[in-house]
Amino acid sequence: MASGGALTGSSRVTVYVMSGVVFGYATHHRDERRLGDIAVVGPLTPGVGWGxxxxxxxxxxxxxAEETELAQWVLTQATRAFVxxxxxxxxxxxxxxxLEPGGKRVRFDSTYANRDHLWTGNMTVDGLTPDQISERHTFYPT
Known part of the structure; x- marks a missing residue:
């Protein structure tokens, strides 16, 4: 549901770190069947933008790689953390x-990793502590 231009929801959420940045991966549903047809991914680390x-x-x-292939890479990383x-x-x-407004949305040509869309943007998840979302040391520059 939209809230002041933002998308809010309550669903399964995986919080994971990649290249030192903490991200959230949730699912969103277009209708009451709750199929989770939309993957929602965004950074949770303060000061890190969705770009x-x-x-x-x-x-x-x-x-x-074109935009759809890049979106598949993003969803693959989130799915890896979940699975x-x-x-x-x-x-x-x-x-x-x-999910704050202003991110990027990609529709897959066919279902990919059980999702039809990937929506990215700056994200927050209820109840996380500052320690859980703080940037980590990494050997891999981003």
């Missing part, structure tokens, strides 16, 4: 979250 996620995708992905626990800090079966 950093796309920079990471550009640096780690194929040099000639495998790679870099996972926390996982909640139901938690409130907020």
């Amino acid at each position: 950093r996620l796309w920079q990471m995708a550009r640096r780690c992905g194929r040099p000639t 495998c626990g790679s870099g996972r800090i926390a996982h909640f079966n139901e938690r409130g979250w907020r």
Whole structure:
């Protein structure tokens, strides 16, 4: 649901770290069936904007990758944290979250990792401590 231009929801949330930045990965539903057809991913670390996620995708992905392929890279990293626990800090079966307006939305040509869309932007997740969302030391520059 939109709240002052922001998207808010309550769903499964995975909090994970990648290249020193903490991100949130949630699902959003377009209707009452609650299929989680939209992946919502954004940085939780204070001072890190959503553009950093796309920079990471550009640096780690194929040099000639187009926007949809970069979005698939972003969703793959979030899915890896959810499924495998790679870099996972926390996982909640139901938690409130907020995606600020002004991010980037990509619609996949066909369902990818069980999602039809990827929406990215600056994100907050209810109940996280400053320690959970603080930037970590990394050997990999972003």
